[in-house]
Amino acid sequence: xxxxxxxxxxxxxxxxxxxxxxxxxxxxxxxxxxxxxxxxxxxxxxxxxxxxxxxxxxxxxxxxxxxxxxxxxxxxxxxxxxxxxxxxxxxxxxxxxxxxxxxxxxxxxxxxxxxxxxxxxxxxxxxx
Numbered sequence: 001x002x003x004x005x006x007x008x009x010x011x012x013x014x015x016x017x018x019x020x021x022x023x024x025x026x027x028x029x030x031x032x033x034x035x036x037x038x039x040x041x042x043x044x045x046x047x048x049x050x051x052x053x054x055x056x057x058x059x060x061x062x063x064x065x066x067x068x069x070x071x072x073x074x075x076x077x078x079x080x081x082x083x084x085x086x087x088x089x090x091x092x093x094x095x096x097x098x099x100x101x102x103x104x105x106x107x108x109x110x111x112x113x114x115x116x117x118x119x120x121x122x123x124x125x126x127x128x
Contacts, residue, residue: 001026003096003119011090012127021096021119028077029054034099037070038080038110039092040121048091048110051099052079061109086126093121099120 003048007019021035028035052070060068066119069082079096097115108114 001034001098001117003117004124005094005096005119007122007124009123009125011086011124012128013126014085015086016080017086017090017124017126018097019081019083019122020080022054023046023079023098026071026098027074028052028079032100034102035072035079036099036109036112036115037042037068037079037094037095038097046110046112049081049083051118052108058072059109066094067098081119088126091124093123095119095121 002020002024004029005019011017031054033054034051037049039047039049048061049064050058050068052058052072058070067084071080072078083090096119098117099115103114104107
């Protein structure tokens with residue numbers, strides 16, 4: 001399974017960031033799997049943003065105060081993240097990753113070892 005993130009490298013403040021995770025070698029509708037969006041800034045821990053299940057259910061992290069939206073295109077085998085009202089604090093490397101099932105604890109959403117496949121990440125800079 002391979003995951004590939006894509007999107008604009010530079011976004012202006014107040015705009016909506018849209019990122020796509022293209023999956024190959026496996027289907028995003030395969031039973032039991034969840035597809036997460038996670039970001040990381042230098043010197044900080046992984047920050048889980050939200051996830052979509054194989055059946056289309058979504059969980060979004062409350063930390064983002066409803067700024068996140070996750071959708072999918074099953075015909076293209078893609079998961080899309082939208083982050084609205086971006087600020088320079090949203091500058092980060094954004095990753096998509098796959099995990100099997102729900103975590104036992106909420107902290108599991110951002111635990112690297114609980115994911116079996118990751119994309120290489122895409123750098124997003126928010127600047128005017």
